[in-house]
Each structure stands twice: as C-alpha cells, then as structure tokens.
Amino acid sequence: MIMDRVVSGVIGFGRFWYEFIIGDDWTIAATVVVGLVVTAVLKSSGIVAWWLVPVLVVAIVGVSLRRESRTHH
C-alpha cells in the first residue's frame, strides 16, 4: 500500500517534469538546449553569440506552429 503510493508519487513527479520540459512539442526543448550549447561553443571561440538564442526562439515558435497546423490539417 505504502509502496504503491511511493511509486505513484514518483511517477507523478516524473510526469510533472515531462509536461514542464517536453510539453506538447519536444523540439522546443531540444532547440533551446542545442542553441545554448552552440552559444557556449561560439563564446569559447571568441565569437559574439548573444543573438543566436533570440533568433532560434523566433524560428522554433514558427516551425512548431506550422507542424501543429499540418498535424491538425
């Protein structure tokens, strides 16, 4: 009984983080992570990189909306 509740709590906790991070479209989280990694690489190479994340944000919202509209269509 207690074990079941613990397992159910752990599953609920995992589901919360899945919904929080992955949500409806996993490519959003993936794009953000890739964008930050590339930004770090560019910075370590001495290249100005602050612009990359905002550009990716604008692009991924459009791509995600387009994908959703195609799915619904």
Added chain:
Amino acid sequence: MNVVLFVFLTTFLASAVEAIEMVTIVVGVGATRGWRSTVIGAAAGFAVLAAIVLILGAALSVIPIGGVRLVVGTLLLIFGLQWLRKGIVRVAARGFAGIREAHLDEGAEWTRPEMDWTAFVVAFKGVLLEGLEVAFVVVSFGASANQLGVAVVGGVSAVVLIGGIGLGIHRLVVRIPRSVLQLVVGVLLTTFGSFWALEGMGIDWPLGDGAIIGLLILYGVTALSYIALERRRVLRLSPGT
C-alpha cells in the same frame, strides 16, 4: 524598481492564469458537493504548495546566482516558449474569450457530518496540480532576480484576487481572457529565460539590462505576427464562416 515591477507583474500574471482554472474547479466542487470539505481540500493543496515554495526557495538561495540563472533561465525559456505557443494558437482561434465553465459531475450535495473525501480530493488535486507549475515559476523567477519575496507576493496576490472574484461572482472568473494572459506570460518568461540563461553562461548582452526591453519587443512582435498568420490560416481553412 523596474526589476521589482517585472518580477511582480510576471509572477502575478502567471499565477492568475492557473488560479482561474483552480478557482473554477474549487467553486464548482463547493457549489455541488458543499463547502466544508472543499475548503479543507483546497487549503491542504495550498499548504503543500507553500511547503514546496519554501523548500525550493531555500535550496535555490544557497546556489551561486550564475548557476541558478543558467539552469532556471533555461527551464523558464522552455516553459515560456510552450505557453507562448499555446497562447498564440488559442488567441488566434478564440480571441479574448474566457475559459469554459467547469462542469464537474461530482454527484449530489454532501449533507452528512463527516468529511466528504470526494470533494476534498478533487479540490486538493485541483489546487496542487494547477499550482505546481506556477510554484516553480514563482520560486525560480524570484530567485533568479534576487527578489523571492516580491515573486511570492505577486503569486499570492493573484490567487487571492481571483479567488475573491470567484467566490463573489463566479461567472466573472470564466470571462477573464486566460489565453491572452497566457500569451503575455509566455512572452515575459521567454524574455527573462533568454536573458538569464545567457547571462548565466557569462554572455554579455548589448545594453546590459536594457536588452530585456529589446527582447520583450522582439518576442511581442513575433507573437502578434504569428497570431495574424494563424488567423489567416484558420480563415483559409473555413472560408464559409
């Protein structure tokens, strides 16, 4: 001053978005099953949320601010983008419409003296599930801005205000344009998430804190442009309406 205002505004609006759902659930259960067990269930949900805020707030306050901003900024950016996307889709489809009223099939009113566990559990889960994401946003946003107190005040104010409206005039709560609030919060979280994540990596923004305004304008214009495109697409798909 500006940081305090932004922190209050963002946490207030983010909490308001979820408080609308929360209040419709609690008021719906209270009206159908009776108030005593519903209020106890909702209070228990808020107690758990308060404990989460306290524990998470204490944990984040001992971590160096650079690390907090990188991790929390990344999470806020991802979460903010999801709300931004949902907000665009919903505002494009429904404009300033409110939410649908919660029609809870919870049976007849409970008149016995003992605890009504159905009402308790529905109210408890309604508060906890709707409030969990916001609790995280409030704590992480407050910790990243070094304004945890302001963030908590912003979050609690929204819940008290929406709760007060809900208890007074239930139908008014469901008319609040939740999708628009979600869109605005999405823009704010995406803005601060971008700013803090990169600042946490040691990236220097042009204009320093002034870049926040630039990001707000960029993401705001982006949201409005995508809403216009979505509306056009919806109209193309349903030319008869």
